[in-house]
Amino acid sequence: MAPPSRCDVLVAGSGNAGFATAVAAKEAGAKHVLLIDKCPEEWAGGNSYFTAGAYRTVHGGTADLLQLVNNVDAETAKRIDLEPYTVDNFSNDMKRICSGRSEPRLAKILIEDSNATVKWLKSNGIRFQLSFNRQAYEVDGRLKFWGGLSLKTQDGGKGLIEDHKTAARKHGVEVLYSTPLKRLITDPKTGAVTAVAVQSNGEDAVIRTGAVILAAGGFESNPRLRSQYLGPGWDLAKVRGTPHNTGDCLETAIRDVSAAQTGNWSGCHSVAWDANAPSDTGDREASNEFTKSGYPLGLMFNTLGERFVDEGIDLRNYTYAKFGRAILAQPSHVAFQIWDSRTVSWLRSEEYRPERVERITADSIEELADKLTPLGLENRDAFVRNVEEYNEAVYAFQQENPDKKWDPAVRDGMSTQSRTKRLALGKTNWALPVDKAPFLAVAVTCGITFTFGGLKVNPETAQVVSSMTGKEIPGLYAVGEMMGGLFYENYPGGSGLTSGAVFGRRAGAAAAKAVAPS
Structure with a gap:
């Protein structure tokens, strides 16, 4: 016309x-x-x-x-x-x-x-x-x-x-x-x-x-x-x-x-995005399902086996638009989100179902590290050690605060920071141990939304x-x-x-x- x-x-x-x-x-x-x-x-x-x-x-x-x-x-x-x-x-x-x-x-x-x-x-x-x-x-x-x-x-x-x-x-x-x-x-x-x-x-x-x-x-x-x-x-x-x-x-x-x-x-809006998604354009069928916003329920590690953000610093819809930038700043612009069996069921199916994302599963953190190595994890030992240190910090907090209750719908104060154990980079809310098999990981990168x-x-x-x-x-x-x-x-x-x-x-x-x- x-x-x-x-x-x-x-x-x-x-x-x-x-x-x-x-x-x-x-x-x-x-x-x-x-x-x-x-x-x-x-x-x-x-x-x-x-x-x-x-x-x-x-x-x-x-x-x-x-x-x-x-x-x-x-x-x-x-x-x-x-x-x-x-x-x-x-x-x-x-x-x-x-x-x-x-x-x-x-x-x-x-x-x-x-x-x-x-x-x-x-x-x-x-x-x-x-x-x-x-x-x-x-x-x-x-x-x-x-x-x-x-x-x-x-x-x-x-x-x-x-x-x-x-x-x-x-x-x-x-x-x-x-x-x-x-x-x-x-x-x-x-x-x-x-x-x-x-x-x-x-x-x-x-x-x-x-x-x-x-x-x-x-x-x-x-x-x-x-x-x-x-x-x-x-x-x-x-x-x-x-x-x-x-x-x-x-x-x-x-x-x-x-x-x-x-x-x-x-500045821009950028999110944790499926590492296997197309590079230069969104997929009109998958649409927003490449977003990977379940990180407050678990942990994120870079390829060096280190955490790089406080996954629980705030409710997800106040952090997801800036965490893409944090992922882009990591080596190879890639990170791994991980969970154990306590929280996998809380993940949104449209983002994490097997038909939409490559799910890496394992029966131990060591096995998970081995499976992540071909996908870019460079320091297997650091990854295992940092998960263990995180778990120690969570248990120390729970021991000091037995009345605290995990609640993903509020800033629950379930933390890694206690009098006896404090991480250099803590998790402020929703901190649960990651030690109950089976374990799940997905690879994410930065997806830019708008400037x-x-x-x-x-x-x-x-x-x-x-x-x-x-x-x-x-x-x-x-x-x-x-x-x-x-x-x-x-x-x-x-x-x-x-x-x-x-x-x-x-x-x-x-x-x-x-x-x-x-």
């Missing part, structure tokens, strides 16, 4: 942020909204397709969320322990996890708009569920949610994108794939963005428009830019999601309109700011991964999709207002 010669609002990017923006613009009165993406249609969804579909939102507890979800019957509801997640809770998590660096107005809007935005998504057909498989453990017959994160979409990112596509069709959004944005065209007198140059069906075309909203992702799939901005070795990280997020639109906005840059350009650096925007409207004037560029907005200033070093799990929808909704409404007839 040939692109139209003009539209009211043009959105670049077919992920969560892009679709949310396009629908919001239509709802706000824009007559012709066009969404384009350089990827072919079979790659629709950007990185959103590869997520677990988790949304972090302020809420009032179980009753507030039950109205949103489709997977809780009356009997299950009686067994749920789900505390309210308040504005203060979310704000404190953002400050703590992002080192106090988040742009305050962006963070405030993200947090305060989160509940209304999730309910808006629900009204547009996004199917939400309580995330029993990822964010709850059954402890003493109770379903205990943890980490401030409870909502996910049905069928994860795959279901999210299908629902977004359905909503876009319902609202009359025109969508063109295989249509990369090549250039932003401005009015020479006002500096306003008035058109874009695209390529479609191998031919160049110009689309005149009243507003452009950039939602085309970061540069996580570009090894050159990863090395340039994130640092040496990042070209070797595995790409968790789409291969099409190569930073083209970021560079276009900086080149064509001097868009201001902000945020943590050396944190982006364009500076007016937080109220997501309108892009000029580096030349310090003022908003008329007709240009940026949302999703392209918006900088929100996340630094790490992020609270589930806040990325929420951000895309919150600011996409605002940008769509602002753009529609800007192009409305006066």
